Amino acid sequence: MNTTVEVLGFARDASWLPWAVQYFFLIGISVAAFFLSLPGFVWRRSKWLGISRRALLAALVCGLTAPVALLADLHQPGRFLNFYLHPNLGSWMAWGSFFIPLYLLGLIGYAWLCLRPLLAEMGQRPGSLAGLYRKLAYGGHDNLSAIKAAALAATLGGLLVLLYTGMEVMIVQARSLWNTPLLPLIFGITAMTGGIGMTALFEALTGNRQSAPLLNQWLARGIWVTLVLLLAWLILGLSGTSTAAADALAAMAGSFGWLVTGGWLFGSTLLTLWLARNHSNSLLMPALLALHGAWLIRWVVFIGGQSLPKMGSASHPYYLTLTPDSLLGIVGMAGLCLTLYIILTSLIPWDDQANA
Amino acid sequence: MNAQPDLSRRAFFTALPAVTAGLAIPAHAEDTATPHWSMLIDTRRCIACQACTMACSIENVSPEGQFRTLVATYAVTDQDGTTGMAVLPRLCNHCEEPPCIPVCPVGATFKREDGIVLVDGDRCVGCAYCVQACPYDARFVNHHTGKADKCTFCSHRLEAGLLPACVETCVGGARIFGDINNPQSEISRRLAAADGKTSVLKPEAGTHPRVFYIGLEKQLDGRVDGSSTADMMWRPGTQGA
Numbered sequence: 001m002n003t004t005v006e007v008l009g010f011a012r013d014a015s016w017l018p019w020a021v022q023y024f025f026l027i028g029i030s031v032a033a034f035f036l037s038l039p040g041f042v043w044r045r046s047k048w049l050g051i052s053r054r055a056l057l058a059a060l061v062c063g064l065t066a067p068v069a070l071l072a073d074l075h076q077p078g079r080f081l082n083f084y085l086h087p088n089l090g091s092w093m094a095w096g097s098f099f100i101p102l103y104l105l106g107l108i109g110y111a112w113l114c115l116r117p118l119l120a121e122m123g124q125r126p127g128s129l130a131g132l133y134r135k136l137a138y139g140g141h142d143n144l145s146a147i148k149a150a151a152l153a154a155t156l157g158g159l160l161v162l163l164y165t166g167m168e169v170m171i172v173q174a175r176s177l178w179n180t181p182l183l184p185l186i187f188g189i190t191a192m193t194g195g196i197g198m199t200a201l202f203e204a205l206t207g208n209r210q211s212a213p214l215l216n217q218w219l220a221r222g223i224w225v226t227l228v229l230l231l232a233w234l235i236l237g238l239s240g241t242s243t244a245a246a247d248a249l250a251a252m253a254g255s256f257g258w259l260v261t262g263g264w265l266f267g268s269t270l271l272t273l274w275l276a277r278n279h280s281n282s283l284l285m286p287a288l289l290a291l292h293g294a295w296l297i298r299w300v301v302f303i304g305g306q307s308l309p310k311m312g313s314a315s316h317p318y319y320l321t322l323t324p325d326s327l328l329g330i331v332g333m334a335g336l337c338l339t340l341y342i343i344l345t346s347l348i349p350w351d352d353q354a355n356a
Numbered sequence: 357m358n359a360q361p362d363l364s365r366r367a368f369f370t371a372l373p374a375v376t377a378g379l380a381i382p383a384h385a386e387d388t389a390t391p392h393w394s395m396l397i398d399t400r401r402c403i404a405c406q407a408c409t410m411a412c413s414i415e416n417v418s419p420e421g422q423f424r425t426l427v428a429t430y431a432v433t434d435q436d437g438t439t440g441m442a443v444l445p446r447l448c449n450h451c452e453e454p455p456c457i458p459v460c461p462v463g464a465t466f467k468r469e470d471g472i473v474l475v476d477g478d479r480c481v482g483c484a485y486c487v488q489a490c491p492y493d494a495r496f497v498n499h500h501t502g503k504a505d506k507c508t509f510c511s512h513r514l515e516a517g518l519l520p521a522c523v524e525t526c527v528g529g530a531r532i533f534g535d536i537n538n539p540q541s542e543i544s545r546r547l548a549a550a551d552g553k554t555s556v557l558k559p560e561a562g563t564h565p566r567v568f569y570i571g572l573e574k575q576l577d578g579r580v581d582g583s584s585t586a587d588m589m590w591r592p593g594t595q596g597a
């Protein structure tokens with residue numbers, strides 16, 4: 001067998017930058033957190049009411065931040081207009097440009113309808129913003145039918161967002177790590193665990209620990225499914241059943257970096273599972289690990305997937321730099337999330353005590 | 357007075373419409389025979405001098421470090437321990453079934469009737485979906501424009517009746533460019549002479565490239581199992597000086 005050393009070849013930079021990781025991470029979390037808000041606000045399950053309130057906050061914070069990362073990735077934000085002026089409806093990305101506003105408008109409408117009674121109540125309290133609250137409350141009716149209608153629109157939008165984000169990546173045959181039907185499922189389930197993680201983090205920040213066992217129970221279920229899907233991909237690749245998975249594994253073979261990445265991914269996922277099962281009353285650590293897992297999967301898929309060569313032998317490693325489209329972008333997105341969290345929690349009380 | 361000149365003149369004017377029509381018809385027929393531009397690369401003639409790389413970069417003002425074409429070069433050692441050089445000139449394959457086109461969310465990437473795949477720079481949003489979809493790593497997001505960039509077969513030169521810059525400059529005549537719809541073109545004759553011994557990159561991808569190779573090593577036609585000097589190199593720009 002011949003041995004080959006590539007002396008000179010293309011060194012293509014990653015073209016989907018950390019912006020893409022941030023977008024897929026945040027929009028997935030937002031949709032998942034929105035789903036977590038349904039038991040409390042739509043089905044009025046008392047056990048879920050507190051969780052649903054924090055989940056709605058998480059859905060808003062992440063949902064409003066996510067499109068900013070997407071716009072930033074276009075190098076010139078005004079270019080987004082071309083998505084609506086010249087849509088190519090054969091492209092999943094083109095459909096995404098319609099699903100995102102459908103979901104976000106549904107979410108904002110749903111959030112407003114859910115919060116109307118609270119806004120009306122705050123309008124009655126003395127304060128300089130009382131008039132604003134009264135206007136925002138618009139009567140303050142707790143209209144369950146309207147909430148259900150808005151929830152339906154947001155659910156449809158959310159499901160379509162989950163579908164397109166998975167399909168958009170899955171159909172790229174040229175990227176062996178992406179081209180697996182398991183990918184939309186992996187993105188979907190890790191969005192759920194990430195959404196639980198963000199909700200649990202907000203629970204921890206509000207000092208409410210009663211919901212920890214319930215959240216950890218669902219987190220553990222999500223982690224089990226994630227592990228099954230990751231193992232299924234591995235088995236499909238090792239057995240050669242999936243050509244793309246086998247090719248991706250062959251491209252990773254012998255790389256210490258990929259060995260560490262794989263070990264880290266499986267190790268941290270198992271640790272999250274262990275914490276969620278054995279420390280079901282703890283919130284912060286399982287929450288942070290769940291968020292870490294959801295983010296890591298997307299980082300590995302996007303940044304790692306682009307590092308594998310399509311042609312030749314040269315891998316295309318990505319290095320984080322202190323530039324706006326790299327580390328500063330990631331920090332910036334986190335900063336925007338924090339800013340929105342501060343604004344929303346300053347204007348509206350999200351903890352059970354304030355609402356009581 | 358001799359009537360002959362008058363008759364001759366009359367005959368000339370009578371025949372004029374037929375003559376002009378006769379001249380016009382073949383010219384019109386030639387115009388409607390749309391060419392299908394393709395490239396044949398004879399790797400046996402390539403010496404990896406990278407003159408094509410440089411000519412393309414200068415012609416198309418590619419940003420530093422970004423290339424529309426390049427000659428990938430490999431050191432291949434056989435079972436007997438003999439090492440030789442193998443080359444693979446690479447560029448956009450102007451596929452018949454280009455995977456870059458259906459993914460483009462705004463329809464900025466398109467294939468012309470003459471077979472050339474182009475990017476409408478006014479419409480491109482720089483989302484890089486086409487870059488991901490290209491199996492040949494032929495596309496990139498131009499650092500200067502923030503939009504998708506790739507080989508155009510130097511369509512601007514073709515319109516001026518010139519060959520692509522890489523073909524024009526190739527010292528070994530390894531790149532043969534022409535119209536495969538025209539059986540008399542050099543590329544058609546060379547393809548016919550090769551008698552099916554040509555190959556394309558990643559035939560399993562089903563893209564039907566219009567860049568053909570003679571003498572392409574099978575093990576180099578896609579991802580290559582082997583090492584790369586790029587992975588071994590210290591990169592001051594990214595790893596710190």
